[in-house]
Amino acid sequence: MENVFEIHDLSSWFGENQVLKKIRMDIARYSVTSVMGPSGCGKSTFIRCLNRMHDMTPGFRISGRILLDGVDIHSEKVDPVYLRRRVGMVFQQPNPFPRMSVFENVAVGLKLNGKTLSREDISERVERSLVMAALWNEVKDHLGQPGISLSGGQQQRLCIARALAVEPEVLLMDEPCSALDPMSTAKIEELIEDLSEKYTIAVVTHNMQQAARISDQVAFFLMGELIEMDKSGKIFTNPSDKRTEQYITGRFG
Amino acid sequence: MFEKASAFFASVVLFLAVLLFAVLLRESLPALRKFGAAFLVTGTWNPVLDQFGALPFLFGTLVSSFLALLIAVPLSVGAAIFINEFAPPWLKAPVSLLAELLAAIPSVIYGLWGIFVLVPILRDGVMKPLTKYLGWIPLFKGPVYGPSMLAAGVLLAIMIIPFILSVSREVLATVPQRQKEAVLSLGGTRWEMIRIVIGQHCLPGIFGATVLGLGRALGETMAVTMVIGNRPEIFASLFKQGYTMAAVIANEFAEAGGLQLSSLVLIGLLLMLLTLVVNFAAKGMLSKMVARASRGI
Amino acid sequence: MTETITFRRKAVDRAMKWIFYLCAFLVVLPLFLIFFDLVIKGAKELRWSLLVDLPRPVGEPGGGIANGILGTVVITLLTVTGSVPVAIMSGIYLAEYGRGRFASAVRFAVDTLTGVPSIIMGIFAYILLVLPMKRFSAWAGAAALSMIFIPVVVRTTEDMLRTVPTTVREAALALGIARWKATLRITVRTAWPGILTGILLAMSRIIGETAPLLFTALGNQFWQSHLDQPMAAVPLQVFTYAISPYEDWHDKAWAGALVLITMVFLINIAARVLTREKR
Secondary structure, three states, X not given: XXXXXXXXXXXXXXXXXXXXXXXXXXXXXXXXXXXXXXXXXXXXXXXXXXXXXXXXXXXXXXXXXXXXXXEEXXXXXXXXXXXXXXXXXXXXXXXXXXXXXXXXXXXXXXXXXXXXXXXXXXXXXXXXXXXXXXXXXXXXXXXXXXXXXXXXXXXXXXXXXXXXXOOOOEEEEEOOOOOOOHHHHHHHHHHHXXXXXXXXXXXXXXXXXXXXXXXXXXXXXXXXXXXXXXXHHHHHHOOOOHHHHHHHOOOOO | XXXXXXXXXXXXXXXXXXXXXXXXXXXXXHHHHHHHHHHHOOOOEEOOOXXXXXXHHHHHHHHHHHHHHHHHHHHHHHHHHHHHHXXXXXXXXXXXXXXXXXXXXXXXXXXXXXXXXXXXXXXXXXXXXXXXXXOOOHHHOOOOOOOOHHHHHHXXXXXXXXXXXXXXXXXHHOOOHHHHHHHHXXXXXXXXXXXXXXXXXXXXXXXXXXXXXXXXXXHOOHHHHHHOXXXXXXXXXXXXXXXXXXXXXXXXXXXXXXXXHHHHHHHHHHHHHHHHHHHHHHHHHHHHHHHHHHOOO | OHHHHHHHHHHHHHHHHHHHHHHHHHHHHHHHHHHHHHHHHHXXXXXXXXXXXXXXXXXXXXXXXXXXXXXXXXXXXXXXHHHHHHHHHHHHHHHHHOOOHHHHHHHHHHHHHHOOOHHHHHHHHHHHHHHXXXXXXXXHHHHHHHHHHHHHXXXXXXXXXXXXXXXXXXXXXXXXXXXXXXXXXXHHHHXXXXXXXXXXXXXXXXXXXXXXXXXXXEOOOOOOOOOOOOEOOHHHHHHHHHHOOOHHHHHHHHHHXXXXXXXXXXXXXXXXXXXXXXX
């Protein structure tokens, strides 16, 4: 199975502060990769490199290469806007657009992406995305309601639908369940499993049980370094690195 | 690129500000060259002889504004204290709303009310009695016609109260609750608590509010010109008629030309500089206060 | 001995309380007096004819301020259409891209302009437009009012945009939407009720402005809708009638003032209702 992402010696700095140290990683297509580690280990920073969200951050620097389907995402040829259509992101706090309805939230990526689609096309794709995000049945009669009138778990699924609507290849999720209750979390974990048939997914999580449940592979970060990355079964039962073992058994973090 | 387009519009705004200064400066040059610094201290205003001096207007602007402050500041601070400390909860919102509405009334309507309601009340209820019994004091010397420095001061006070009030309320709100409780727990009365707390925390902020109010009073045109009498004189009595910088511009500009026009523009330039200095001083004071409050002092 | 001290302090406390009550009363009193007078005296001359007729010479009954109402509407529209694009784009620039010396200079300029007395803006427009054109005009009046309108709206637009949380901007970018589209179609849209309120409040302010129009639009006795000629406006008419020596014109001044304050307050209230509704 080919790799969607290949990361070569990725290091990054906020000003003088180095936050990532020579990360080397491959992310296989249609896999679910969890990125875990204690707070401040750089996992969120790392994942945001993959869709160049840090372009907006003044004082941020990287070295090394990130290859998406073999192409360096920082090369001149790559338009970051286009990159972000191929690599979507879901955030920790559900953030539907405040003054748009459910329908408009999902449709906005389609409408503003430069393509002109007919109204039927948009409706159809909105419905498809909401179905994929396991939200359709709950909102199909309330598409005109404000996006923020939904519950927390529903809002997060709305954000997932919104990200899926632009048909990315990869979905990055930055602690998508940490602001949600256990039931919503379970729903979203189920969703991730379903989505992994069609999408490559990378999830940042601080919840080890979750990482064990949902992922094929787990990457363990500590203080900006990738300590170990392996199949999730192996990481949790027989980690190679002592530090990984200490983290898993709760010795720190 | 969108960023460049929006930057262009921003530069238009910058350009307009610069243009304003440039245009005023250029038009006032003839007067500046002819009179120089003496413009500030000359008392004549004579279009026939082309002799102009800003002194009476400077005097009128400053006196009317300070008079307004004298009346407005105690009332505003008192009302602010009332709203924050004494008003029952249901009264707070309406009173603040009313103060805000006062700020929305156009100047010309204040002037209208001033001419037909305020001036007669002041003339018959305040000025005439005072002249009769205390007329030997220069401040209260007659004759009394109605339009006067006093009327302008009172009207200006009414107009700037909403601004001083809202800033004062914000200043008062920055006082930490525990400081108030400390005074009360020592057995202090409500008034003593207010007095101590204000003395400790709020004076710079209230001073800033005052200066802000001054900035607004200096530039007021319509209401003032309608009740001040519009006579370019310098005098000691509150009951005499005066003239302010903004008022003389309002009255004479449309038909002025030549050196008179240039002198009027020079007066405008001076007024603008005066207002700007005062406003920036006020902002400086208030931002210092905000910074201290956010540090939890 | 302790008893008297306590008594005195208590008395002072009570006295001060009444003084504060008095201050609050004195502060709101003028508002009531003014409104009372506006309604009573204004209603005297308030007839339909006031709103639709032209001014008549002194002594002739009837007559109205219709040309002033038209003039105010025209000049206000002129000001708003010319100023809103400039002001909003500048506000967007300052909020979304504004770091560095240029942005600081623009902010300083905006702060400066908001503190300038409105009559100075009249001088500005007079020198730039009235003198070269050799006549008074509605253009000049709108130009003067724009100098008041623009800085206020730049400030409110920037402030409102700053209240949009970063997470909204990030979500927009993460969808692969171009930065400028994300800014306009999502960030600005989110802040829009606040921005619109700022525009409406600025509008209500310039409707009541008299000083900047005194020697730019000048005023006019007749129907006049050409933008390059002197134009009437309600505040100018109120002023002229108020300072005249004629009793019936004084009555008209009150009526005109009532019309003016109604226009100002309607827009003010509309602005406030807007913010509450779209929450």
